[in-house]
Amino acid sequence: MSLRGILALLLFLACLSQLIFTAESIRGARRKLERQERRGDDNISVLKGKFTTKDETQCSWVARGEDKYIMTVTCKPGNRNGFTCKYSAKPATCTEYKSNSKGYWKQIARSVKKQKKLCADPRAMIRAGMCKGAPLDAHFKLETSQTKPPKTEKTPITKDTTLPDTKSQCKERIDHSELAKEKCGDSWASLCAFLFTAIQSGDC
Template sequence: MTILSNIAIVLVFACIAQLVLVADCRKGQGKKGKKDSRGTESMERAPKPAPIQPSYRNEKEQKSPSVKGVPKGRFVTKDKTQCTWVAIGEDVFTLGVNCKKGGDNFDCEYKAIPTDCPEYASRVKAYWKQIARSLKKQKALCKDPAALVKAGMCKRAPKTAHFKLSNTPSKHPESATHPPPSPSGKSCTEYQKQRAEEHCSESWSSLCTLFFSMVQGGEDC
């Protein structure tokens, strides 16, 4: 009987221990479930990062370089001819030259597309300085249709990047007396506007009028 009672007591303690272990396991699982649910909720509530949009760059986005002001200047050739020049345009530039020596003066126009020169976009000011030097070095200014006015930086550029004579030079001999007024009675300013309308589009008319007035150097029409 004593042995049976001892076995019964051991079994009772074993059952109690088993129940305690089961209860502890259930508590641990409950706490873990709460933590997991809280972690899931916090992840769901966390704001999603904004998607990174790829940036695209168009290489042709850059426009033709703009020239601040009108490129212009003056120079004196080796034979003491005093000349002024001015360039106007957007893609195709017209380079007007007006020269005076003694009692005679003459003017002409050169044309080119400076943007055809690869170096033009990054060195606009240097380009026009080199054009001015090239004009001064011309041996037959306004006379040789085959001669090109080149910028040193554009040696490998196509011919369209170099200025070429586009019209026959016109001579204007000076006279001691003023010439009689034209039959139409137009003033010099009106004449310049008329030339601007003939050679330039409507959007460039005002700039072309300025161009012709600068080329003529204030002389009578």
Template sequence: MLLLRTVAPCLLLSFLGQQVSLCSGARSADKQTGKAQRSDNNGAASGRGKFSTRDKMQCTWSATVVGDAVKLPVRCENLEARIKGGVTDLQCEYNAKPATCPGYLSDPRGFWKQVARAFKRLQSKVCRDERALVRAGMCKRAPKDAHFKLDISTSVVAAQSGGPEPAPPRPPRPTLPTTTGNGTGPTSCTKRADHHKTAVEYCSSSWASVCSFFLSMLQSEDC
């Protein structure tokens, strides 16, 4: 009886110690899992940045997770071009599956820093050249779909015309009538019929042709 009273507390303490150890280990594992999940879920959500190009375009981008893919909408604007003329706005979207790159999961902050530098290197190719990929340096050996590629169907370029207003077109010059060799005016052949009528009135029908001939010689305006 005395032995039972001595052993029972020891067994109880041992059992309680095992339960505490199991609970502590489970909590630690849950914390690690939660941390990994938060890192995975927030990796793309925290991807955002801005850059500028040599032609004074100010650009911003922000990542959005869609399934196993990541979409990168990009928007650029140039306020000076709204006054002086030129390209004022750019909009487009880049797509990739960066999860195929190990660095994206292990170091998401470093991954997005490298993406930001890659955008700066594109310069005038941003939203225009679908062959120019946005590559993170840590993903050089990753599959091609790990790099962001432009969806050319989403590219929109807006331009503002600038400078002086174009001069209105000049009205066409009036067409001058054709003149005769002595510059007296347009040629008219209607007076020949008048000569024949006059000749019929003042001459007999047999002499009408001769009279008409002489009348035409006397009047210099005839054709």
């Protein structure tokens, strides 16, 4: 093989090795990113549940978070429009939560079901009985108001019962002399004025 051929082969192999190295670097970076994403997802806990209220409203809740949890509650009351809202809490502020997290969520699930004004009362909290002495952050508090559509009120239609003042209208049309001259001419003005007056009296 000539020297030129050897140099061309070496150059080709160098380029090929560079391409392989670049491809492996891209794959490695992609795998690292996927591992980081998986670790991030593992830190986010998801709890959920369903229940039916006394008035047969079908509801469900989903709580997501790490330190702070956001609970989304959605209800569909029969044929009417449904509503949804969000509650927030920091369960870890309750010391009993670390040792019995399952018990905490069971109590929260029961508390959600017992709410009388779900998604409507900002003062009512979804409490866990095991965290009675814990800070208020340990219990779920309404964060966003309900999305239930507001009731529309019909504006009453008022009828105008005021009668027209016929006297004032008659006064405005009493003098017909000018109109009679315009319509009938000077020779017939008096007769036309008489006829206009008679018609005016009938209207009043």
